[in-house]
Amino acid sequence: MDEATKYPFVSIITVNYNQSEVTCALIASLHQITYPNFEIIVIDNASPSDSPKIIKERFPNVILVENPINYGFAAGNNYGLMRARGEYILLINNDIEVPRNFLEPLVDKLRSHPEIGAVSPKIKYFYQPDTIQYAGYTPMNYLTMRNFAIGHGEKDQGQYDEDRETFYAHGAAMLVPMEVVKKVGLMSYIFFLYYEEADWCERIKKAGYKIYYVHNSYVLHKESVSTGKLSNLKIYYLNRNRLVFMRRNVNGSLFYKGLAYQLLVAIPKNALNFLRKGNVSAFHTYYKAIGWHLLHLFDPVIYENPML
Numbered sequence: 001m002d003e004a005t006k007y008p009f010v011s012i013i014t015v016n017y018n019q020s021e022v023t024c025a026l027i028a029s030l031h032q033i034t035y036p037n038f039e040i041i042v043i044d045n046a047s048p049s050d051s052p053k054i055i056k057e058r059f060p061n062v063i064l065v066e067n068p069i070n071y072g073f074a075a076g077n078n079y080g081l082m083r084a085r086g087e088y089i090l091l092i093n094n095d096i097e098v099p100r101n102f103l104e105p106l107v108d109k110l111r112s113h114p115e116i117g118a119v120s121p122k123i124k125y126f127y128q129p130d131t132i133q134y135a136g137y138t139p140m141n142y143l144t145m146r147n148f149a150i151g152h153g154e155k156d157q158g159q160y161d162e163d164r165e166t167f168y169a170h171g172a173a174m175l176v177p178m179e180v181v182k183k184v185g186l187m188s189y190i191f192f193l194y195y196e197e198a199d200w201c202e203r204i205k206k207a208g209y210k211i212y213y214v215h216n217s218y219v220l221h222k223e224s225v226s227t228g229k230l231s232n233l234k235i236y237y238l239n240r241n242r243l244v245f246m247r248r249n250v251n252g253s254l255f256y257k258g259l260a261y262q263l264l265v266a267i268p269k270n271a272l273n274f275l276r277k278g279n280v281s282a283f284h285t286y287y288k289a290i291g292w293h294l295l296h297l298f299d300p301v302i303y304e305n306p307m308l
């Protein structure tokens with residue numbers, strides 16, 4: 001069996017924003033992996049205060065695309081998908097580092113199960129490598145528009161050492177066959193940041209595929225290096241896009257029940273919590289996120305699904 005047959009070509013895509021040193025650490029770890037057949041594509045989203053050119057200087061074999069404008073995380077991944085030549089596409093956060101043999105189990109799972117449209121490895125915390133961040137996701141509650149990462153915060157004692165179908169892959173590290181991308185299209189540009197991978201997984205499932213968590217692969221996540229743990233940027237896009245996700249993926253009476261819950265329970269409660277903590281800036285950011293939907297009540301762009 002030749003190398004191309006045994007190890008199909010994988011395009012590894014990561015988005016950089018103002019964190020070139022962090023991205024270099026990811027690339028350095030990728031250069032140590034045992035999988036022999038891959039390319040690395042770095043999309044820089046117009047980093048304002050550091051130079052992504054050091055990435056190319058240190059790693060000349062990397063494909064570096066420097067966007068003149070920050071179009072968002074979803075768009076950054078999409079530009080990488082447009083450049084990718086691989087049979088499989090690995091989307092990976094730049095604040096990840098990987099062990100040497102993490103990629104083979106992910107590729108093997110997809111190769112042996114064509115009914116699977118996306119897989120994610122176990123994700124553990126870089127600074128607490130015995131602690132799990134992700135071992136699959138629970139279903140989305142379409143009333144509250146929330147779900148939870150299985151195993152989150154638990155010590156890894158082998159309790160999730162079994163492959164299982166999951167409702168969503170994790171956007172920090174997910175492998176998708178190129179044929180699936182061609183069938184379902186790119187990520188929706190409307191998200192900019194957060195919820196884009198959950199929406200993409202919904203579309204992958206609607207196309208008839210399954211999503212899987214693969215237990216015998218793991219990566220280490222530094223978590224929120226670019227956006228901060230509770231920045232206004234994160235508050236805005238998490239809350240705006242929660243409702244975008246609902247508008248795109250929830251229908252019928254369930255949509256109206258979810259909308260009523262958001263308007264009458266979740267939004268007032270969350271706003272009050274920010275005021276209680278004296279975080280006036282976060283309060284204004286939160287209502288700006290909700291107000292965005294009033295300004296885009298009938299905007300057809302919300303429902304667009306760009307194709308490759």
